[in-house]
Amino acid sequence: MLGELRMHELAGYKGRVLDLIKTAGANIGDIVKLTRDGKSVEGLLMPRTVGRNENHVVLKLGTGYNVGVRVDESTRIEVVGTGARPALSKPPRPASKGLPKVTIFSTGGTIASRVDYRTGAVEPALTAEDLYSFVPELASEADVETKVLCNLFSENFTARNWKEIAEAVRDEIRSGVSGVVVAQGTDTLGYSASALSFALPSTPIPVVLVGAQRSSDRPSSDAATNLIGAVSVAARAPFAGVFVVMHEWMSDDTLLVHKGTKVRKCHTSRRDAFKSISATPMARFHIETRKLEMLEAHYSARGSSEIVCKPNFDDRAALVKFYPGLDPGVIDWYVAKGYRGLILEGTGLGHVSAACFPSLARAVERGLFVGMTSQCLWGRVDMNVYSTGIDLQKIGVHPMEDMLPETALIKLMWVLGQTEDTARIAEMMRTNLAGEIGPRRPEGGEDGEAH
């Protein structure tokens, strides 16, 4: 297995449970049998988290899954064998001097989670150091440094977190690393990738966001392969910029390197949840050979730019998803609350109902920027085809081209953090700043790639 076992890992066990384990002469890594009320369960004795409900023993079952087993007065523990030793302790740090320096920032999420055996739920628990100890292969990819920035489920991220991450990445780049990896929860990984793409408009190295769809103590975890790919890309890729590295398919063969403004989580649970939308991924990473296959010919070359960090966001921007019967009052509510801009997630080529027009007109009159994206997600809005689009443009709603709704929202938060000038806001929103607006296809052609 991955690391050396140390006896102090029994430290997670306390009180009566620890007594029972000691009485049985069991050690972490032994195969033990727990019997209670005539029923028994067998598994590898695992270390456990301190400070939780003390009456549970953690066993790794033959299926590879870990379970928490409640222990009481009547439970008997006996050692029935010695298993493969679990690897939750820190391995001696392998020599990786001379390799490119890569910093992994840990922010929380599944990639930095373990199962809470009390509730059965996954909770963010691992530090960046732990990540490293889980995947010692990282040492062959780079001279890795790990730093904890925060420990949050990514649904709790706000613009403040993006600012903090952007500034930490900037400082790390100034210190001379070859690449930076940001490990976070997958739920809002796409939003963060957009945020860093705008907040770091120029970078000399790859900044790679990575997550995992299955927690690292699950047998089906994608945490290790994703981390290896992310670190390898950060250390050696020929391109610079902000990217997301995640599984291409369900197998562990290949990962994709997605551009930060064009990627979206498109499945609740699969490893290949992240898709480039209306864009070609930058590259494919082959896990076995550690080879990077370029899919895009054009990129900003590593080392060709200085680091520029503009980390300010103004979160007085909202995303409103349209649907038939949407109450236009919600638009008025955002205006009254002092919001400075709205991104509409309209239908088709960029439409909302005529019932929304008066509220949108009031929003524009009050100086809000209003941008139109499509809930189709794939393709490009075109507000010159139907009279609805033409009317909306007359009101002052701006077409956001093929920008993802989420990307347009984050971009607006960032643009509002850069300037107060409404003309300048509109100009920046309509200009491709970080790959968020793709090239137009020839007239009459079927726009966009297969999906």
Add this chain to the structure above:
Amino acid sequence: MLGELRMHELAGYKGRVLDLIKTAGANIGDIVKLTRDGKSVEGLLMPRTVGRNENHVVLKLGTGYNVGVRVDESTRIEVVGTGARPALSKPPRPASKGLPKVTIFSTGGTIASRVDYRTGAVEPALTAEDLYSFVPELASEADVETKVLCNLFSENFTARNWKEIAEAVRDEIRSGVSGVVVAQGTDTLGYSASALSFALPSTPIPVVLVGAQRSSDRPSSDAATNLIGAVSVAARAPFAGVFVVMHEWMSDDTLLVHKGTKVRKCHTSRRDAFKSISATPMARFHIETRKLEMLEAHYSARGSSEIVCKPNFDDRAALVKFYPGLDPGVIDWYVAKGYRGLILEGTGLGHVSAACFPSLARAVERGLFVGMTSQCLWGRVDMNVYSTGIDLQKIGVHPMEDMLPETALIKLMWVLGQTEDTARIAEMMRTNLAGEIGPRRPEGGEDGEAH
């Protein structure tokens, strides 16, 4: 071309423009050359809409596109040849007696649109009769009757329209037709398909929704093939229920028959924009052979059920798409406005930020139903994996399984239209009523199909 030409089609032309055409001796279908200020343009003289700016002549160019050309005092028109005769008049109705009866309801949208040559934009203009005259091949598929229900861009649909369509479909089924086709704009076609799936919980025949991504007077229009497929499926398919028939790929080879609660528009402009999400389409229709290839073995057989129509919706239900930093005040706003339910479009397995918890708790306390879907779109929410999901369930938020956010919203509007009992609302929302909740995959498997 498709139909016979009649001279009265010059009727769209008025005043000076009509004088110029008459002076030139030009007729609809002639190739004419318009010269003004030394510049000239050549094309097939087309009929035009009455009641618009009168100073335009409509020409079909060699490229196949129609353009409006402004005509003034100094414009000269000359006839330079005779082209293929355009087909905007009604053909003599072909004999289709003895074929299954199918009713096409027209509600507006691109499939029933032509380009407004004044603004260059597409506007709903054709009647169901016109649809039929555009696609005379329909006469070989069924004994087609066409009826106009309304003439709206589908972004302007509300629950009132779904009720009206459901009742019209019910009446038509009672009159003994073999199938019903509803032609509408693609923008909210998925929402309408959901609405009819719930409002018609039992039907003896197929009810087929269809649209077009390119208007029927464009050379690249998908209107004709989609209509042929929809009518053929309505007339002859072995299954009953509510479906969407649209292009499978960009070519005109095959269409897919999607189940009404599992389909979504996933591209702004491509013909193959409609995708079955986390579900297999019911069947594939081969345009050339008119053959229906079944993709699903299980279905409700044609003729096995009576028509049941429950057309009431309560639109006091809202969809709130979550994003990092979402202002929880918007939830309170809906509660204060007297809404009876909310569908959250959360992240990943079904999460929103902890900042939303107090507002959600207040909503539940006030008796609102709150359901959780995922903005991933593909896959299934699972609120037992992370502590966020467990906490949300404790608050009273219900997981909506693999329901699309849009489908969950429409279902909630419909359920609220059926009962006032909050326990019954929750029970109905969590029960599969119309195929909106798919079967669970085995534990540990990678849930969901490729996309």
